[in-house]
Amino acid sequence: MRRFAPWLLVCVLALVAGSLAEASWRRVRPSIPEIGRKDLEPTLGQGVLLGVLGGLRTVVADMAWIRSYVYWERRDRPGCEAFMRTSCALDPRARYFWENAALRVGLDMAHWEIRKRGGYNKVPAETQERLFRQYARKGLDVIEEGLQRAKGRTALLVAGGFLAEGKLKDLPLAANYYRQAADAEDAPWYAARFCADFDWNAGKKDEAYRWYRNYWLTRMRPRMDGSPDDLVRLREMEKELNLGLLERIPRQGWER
Amino acid sequence: MKASLRRMLWISRITFLEAVRQRFFAFLLVLSAAMVLSSVSFRVFDFGHGELKFIADFGFGGMFFFGSVLAVVMTAQLFFSEIDNRTALTLLAKPLSRAEFLLGKFCGAWAVLGVFVVVLAALQGTVLWAREQELLSLADPAAKLAPAFNLEGLLQLVLLQWLRLGVVISIVLAISALARTFLFAVVVGALAVVAGQLQWIAQDAFLRPTDSQLYAAFLWVSTRVIPNLQQFNLADALVLGSTGVDDGAILVVVLSGLAYLLAYLTLGSLIFRRREI
Amino acid sequence: MSSAISVRHLTKDFRIGIRGLKLRAVDDVSLEIPRGQVFGLLGPNGCGKSTTLKIVLGLVSATAGEISILGEPSATSSARRRTGFLPEAPYFHKFLSGRELVRYCAQLSGVADADVDAAVEDALGLAAMTEAADRTIGTYSKGMLQRIGFAQAVVHDPELVILDEPTAGVDPVGSAAIGRMIHAMREKGKTVVLCSHLLGQVEQVCDRVAIMDRGKLVLEGAVDDVLARRDRHVMTVEAMTPAARAAAEAALAAHGAKVASVTHPRRSLEDLFRELVTGSRDA
Numbered sequence A: 001m002r003r004f005a006p007w008l009l010v011c012v013l014a015l016v017a018g019s020l021a022e023a024s025w026r027r028v029r030p031s032i033p034e035i036g037r038k039d040l041e042p043t044l045g046q047g048v049l050l051g052v053l054g055g056l057r058t059v060v061a062d063m064a065w066i067r068s069y070v071y072w073e074r075r076d077r078p079g080c081e082a083f084m085r086t087s088c089a090l091d092p093r094a095r096y097f098w099e100n101a102a103l104r105v106g107l108d109m110a111h112w113e114i115r116k117r118g119g120y121n122k123v124p125a126e127t128q129e130r131l132f133r134q135y136a137r138k139g140l141d142v143i144e145e146g147l148q149r150a151k152g153r154t155a156l157l158v159a160g161g162f163l164a165e166g167k168l169k170d171l172p173l174a175a176n177y178y179r180q181a182a183d184a185e186d187a188p189w190y191a192a193r194f195c196a197d198f199d200w201n202a203g204k205k206d207e208a209y210r211w212y213r214n215y216w217l218t219r220m221r222p223r224m225d226g227s228p229d230d231l232v233r234l235r236e237m238e239k240e241l242n243l244g245l246l247e248r249i250p251r252q253g254w255e256r
Numbered sequence B: 001m002k003a004s005l006r007r008m009l010w011i012s013r014i015t016f017l018e019a020v021r022q023r024f025f026a027f028l029l030v031l032s033a034a035m036v037l038s039s040v041s042f043r044v045f046d047f048g049h050g051e052l053k054f055i056a057d058f059g060f061g062g063m064f065f066f067g068s069v070l071a072v073v074m075t076a077q078l079f080f081s082e083i084d085n086r087t088a089l090t091l092l093a094k095p096l097s098r099a100e101f102l103l104g105k106f107c108g109a110w111a112v113l114g115v116f117v118v119v120l121a122a123l124q125g126t127v128l129w130a131r132e133q134e135l136l137s138l139a140d141p142a143a144k145l146a147p148a149f150n151l152e153g154l155l156q157l158v159l160l161q162w163l164r165l166g167v168v169i170s171i172v173l174a175i176s177a178l179a180r181t182f183l184f185a186v187v188v189g190a191l192a193v194v195a196g197q198l199q200w201i202a203q204d205a206f207l208r209p210t211d212s213q214l215y216a217a218f219l220w221v222s223t224r225v226i227p228n229l230q231q232f233n234l235a236d237a238l239v240l241g242s243t244g245v246d247d248g249a250i251l252v253v254v255l256s257g258l259a260y261l262l263a264y265l266t267l268g269s270l271i272f273r274r275r276e277i
Numbered sequence C: 001m002s003s004a005i006s007v008r009h010l011t012k013d014f015r016i017g018i019r020g021l022k023l024r025a026v027d028d029v030s031l032e033i034p035r036g037q038v039f040g041l042l043g044p045n046g047c048g049k050s051t052t053l054k055i056v057l058g059l060v061s062a063t064a065g066e067i068s069i070l071g072e073p074s075a076t077s078s079a080r081r082r083t084g085f086l087p088e089a090p091y092f093h094k095f096l097s098g099r100e101l102v103r104y105c106a107q108l109s110g111v112a113d114a115d116v117d118a119a120v121e122d123a124l125g126l127a128a129m130t131e132a133a134d135r136t137i138g139t140y141s142k143g144m145l146q147r148i149g150f151a152q153a154v155v156h157d158p159e160l161v162i163l164d165e166p167t168a169g170v171d172p173v174g175s176a177a178i179g180r181m182i183h184a185m186r187e188k189g190k191t192v193v194l195c196s197h198l199l200g201q202v203e204q205v206c207d208r209v210a211i212m213d214r215g216k217l218v219l220e221g222a223v224d225d226v227l228a229r230r231d232r233h234v235m236t237v238e239a240m241t242p243a244a245r246a247a248a249e250a251a252l253a254a255h256g257a258k259v260a261s262v263t264h265p266r267r268s269l270e271d272l273f274r275e276l277v278t279g280s281r282d283a
Helices: A005-031 A037-043 A048-052 A057-073 A077-090 A095-116 A125-149 A153-166 A171-183 A191-201 A205-220 A228-241 B002-020 B023-038 B041-045 B051-084 B087-092 B098-138 B151-178 B182-207 B213-225 B235-239 B249-273 C049-056 C077-081 C098-108 C113-126 C142-154 C172-187 C199-205 C223-227 C242-254 C269-281
Strands: C005-016 C021-033 C038-042 C064-069 C083-086 C160-164 C191-195 C208-213 C216-222
Touching: A005 B182, A005 B213, A005 B235, A005 B249, A057 A077, A057 A095, A057 B051, A077 A095, A077 A125, A095 A125, A095 A153, A125 A153, A153 A171, A153 A191, A171 A191, A171 A205, A191 A205, A191 A228, A205 A228, B002 B051, B002 B098, B002 C098, B023 B051, B023 B098, B041 B051, B051 B087, B051 B098, B051 B151, B051 B182, B051 B235, B087 B098, B087 C083, B098 B151, B098 B249, B151 B182, B151 B235, B151 B249, B182 B213, C005 C049, C021 C049, C021 C208, C021 C216, C038 C049, C038 C172, C038 C199, C049 C064, C049 C160, C049 C191, C064 C077, C077 C083, C083 C142, C098 C113, C098 C142, C113 C142, C142 C160, C142 C172, C172 C191, C172 C199, C208 C223, C208 C269, C216 C223, C216 C269
Parallel strands: C038 C191, C038 C208, C083 C160, C160 C191
Antiparallel strands: C005 C021, C005 C064, C208 C216
16 A cells, blocks of 8 residues: 555645646636637647747737738638638737728628629629628628627727628618717717717617717717717707707707 | 755755756747847737737747746756766765655756746846836826736746746656656657646636536546646736736645646656666 | 675566566676675676666666665665765766765765765865866866766765776776775775776775676685685696605706795686686677
8 A cells, every 4th residue: 555655645636736727727717818729720830839838829819910911912811811810819809800800801802702703894793792791791790709809899899880881781780889889988989970870871860869969968068079060960960850949959058 | 854855955956057057048048038128129010919918928928938948858858967977876876865856856947947937027027117118108198097017917927937837847857757768758748738738628628518428537637637837827917917817816826836746746756766777 | 793785686677678578687696795895796798787786776676686785775765875886987067076076975975064074075085186176077087087986985984885897998097096995995994896897906906706697696705715726736847746846946046046935826817707708708
């Protein structure tokens, strides 16, 4: 028995170490950005393993992004996508990768596809339109994934709104993205206006006005300049909706 | 006990002296230091990260990578130089146990890597602090930006990285005690480090429910045998405080690292005890 | 009083290759080395003498058999505390000075802190290395390396000193110096076990010798006993009677010559060594 005691000690120590590691991993896991393993498979062996192993994740993600430009210039969709995915997977908290990957997919790749099929003169307009929508949808999928994993959602929401409106032509969806962006603390000044306009243009005029009015009263009016341009637009909406005087935003002292 | 500690101390002292005189150590230290110092220049290749985050990742990445290389190659070299040059014959013919010899080697190699980590962390801290001050002075004073660089976090990271390298050294010593050649020890040691860095995949899988008892048993064993080295990579959270770390988590990580270290050192001693010199 | 080294039925098998083929390096060797003597262990390369020494020092485990050093099991650290060892072609950390190396070994051998300085100086003095003690080992000649190796082996004043090929590659002057060190150890009452190929030196310094061949002990005994050939008398003059001897001595004296002594013939240790081990080697 004495002969086996040291080996037993090793087993006990490994058991203790393993249990402690399990407990510690549960606690530190949220502090370590998750690596999207499946997304790395196409590019493994190109220095990516170094990033997967721990340190240098940011650096390897940057290098992968630079490499994706090579494929972008060649209009090589699979290569470009693989390296963009690698950057996103290695450093999922970096908003830049998600945003630009979505825009490349949503904006550029449809053009590559049209060019591949013979060019704008050869591909029928309805096919072109279908391709723009198809790739915009893919771009929005990237945005949605990025929203789950990246830090700094606002820019992603704005990019989502841009793709939904510009390429997918889905105004309610675009309005929804801009609404979320407008609600963020670091909302850009134009997000609320875009949200209201897209809802308005989609036919949801009442809803658009009410949301925009509430937003202006709570978040824009308290600002130093009172966002006069937005009030001008709200007045146009009130006029078009034929609202009574009491239903309108009270006249502001500084308003002309 | 006191005599045993004294013998280990002497072995570690000579091991330390031997290691710091190696060109390999100096080369990797200079290379890593150059990487840390040049990180500010390389930030032009950065996309979408905070500038400090990029600098930190670049520098700490060098510390992680070259530290691992040093821990694997230097430890195996220090062990096999004693065996191949037969200095181990002279030493082990004295009233020095195999465990004392191995622990002495461990302490010496760990001390060298302590110097490596502290020097690089000091450089990295200086670079981060200086760049942050520069950025803060350029920023709009009205924005009242809070400094992100956390010195206390840096000290915690130094401890964690040193401990991670300690676990690597203990694994390499256990492998060296079994290996017949230096090359075998280095290759298997490097594979063990890769496995340790990827162990979290098994750890994550183990934490999820599964129907297969066999698969669960396999995951249970692999998460106990292979240490999770990824849990020490908390540079982001600790030094720049981007996500923060759960209170007390560091303590559990340290305890887990120490337990692995002891387990592998005990295993190494047991294997080495049977080795014929 | 127990022997300095007692080896009983020692066998050592090495396993070779994946299939684990056995190679018997030491085959049922039994040996008693008395205290206070210089003992020579001889044999051709690969005969098992170094393996035997390594087993005695606990560096290699025995397949079978019992070994004790100074009455204690050989693998214990207390037995090793009373033993000094100089390996064949010793290699030491080149960046240390001779004094640092001997101090390092004194610390490992359990010399008390208060006694370390004196022990180091004594050992350096015994090895005639005091003058070169502050030079780094990397600058030492082969002979100096052996001498500093001797110093590290004896720094803790061991009762038993094991020297594996202490004069290999050393010039005759250095070799003579090591011979003097061995004599000095014997005068201090220490037991010295010596492995060497320099048979002339072994013959000079050893009290007893053992010869191994192919893992077996083929001869063991006092040097004088094993070298003397008592079964025959070699005479310079045949059929010598006292009268003939007297006549011969007178005849020689008439020519100005004198017979100093008439002794039994003695063959050289080298001849004995060759006779015992060459058959297979020289073929």
